[in-house]
Amino acid sequence: MRIGELAERAGTTTRTLRYYESRGLLPARRAVNGYRTYDESDLRLLRQIRTLQDFGFDLEETRPFVECLRAGHPAGDSCPASLAVYRRKLAELDGLIGDLQSVRAQVGAQLAQAEAARAGLAAEAEVPGGPEPRCELTPHTN
Amino acid sequence: MRIGELAERAGTTTRTLRYYESRGLLPARRAVNGYRTYDESDLRLLRQIRTLQDFGFDLEETRPFVECLRAGHPAGDSCPASLAVYRRKLAELDGLIGDLQSVRAQVGAQLAQAEAARAGLAAEAEVPGGPEPRCELTPHTN
């Protein structure tokens, strides 16, 4: 099969396949006319790559999986190197999730506090107190 | 104060300040010799920007806060536009966290499965019996 068909069957683009090849991830045989030629095993490799990409793995991280498949293993994650990548990724995800949750908490607290402050101002305004400050948007030109 | 001092006091670089200025976020007065001149209020604006950046806000999202401060409000988040950014950010964070947790669960499951498969192979080697069923990676639809 040629590049267009493989791309379509994997739900990606020819550009992407050429890019993977340029990174040494998915080399192609060549037909006499110079066209890239692929078979079903390439489709499996490609699907492995795409699955991991969808999980947010970067290309380099998919390499062990691909090599594992090419080595004849039943699955891309049948090899120790792939498992190591899984574990690193889990740690990375945990760190990231923790950071985001921390940020979420802080931003949530800021919002709550700012809302409370505005409520305080509103109450002040009802009772004859101070004037409400107003936000003026200053347009910026560069 | 000149750009170098402001940068140092805010824990950032002169390049960053010039970049902010180019984006219209932190305009500077100029001394006769052409040097940028800042005062304490600029330091406050800058700190507001940096705080939000540390939270993962992009520059454009900090603009309402900066304009709010420049309008004379006590805090960058005293204005409705800033609160709106907070809320959008919270929603964005919640979505992101959810996505990452989903990915984490899937990757964790893959790892567990792959480890089990490897254990199965090891056991098989010890006790030659029936081959364990092998699971393939869930294909992705894109």
Next chain:
DNA sequence: CCTTGCCTTGACCTCGGCGTCAAGGATTAC
């Protein structure tokens, strides 16, 4: 005067994963 250390603008580099031409060759369809 000369060095040192600020400052100025401008312009290109980084990174990942491709998108998007451009110019031309190969194959197939009619």
Next chain:
DNA sequence: GTAATCCTTGACGCCGAGGTCAAGGCAAGG
């Protein structure tokens, strides 16, 4: 024959938030 599709390589664009030169101006101390 020729149009319509495929394919090839090459090269620039994108995005955000600056980093990193380069070439030169301004001020102050010795």
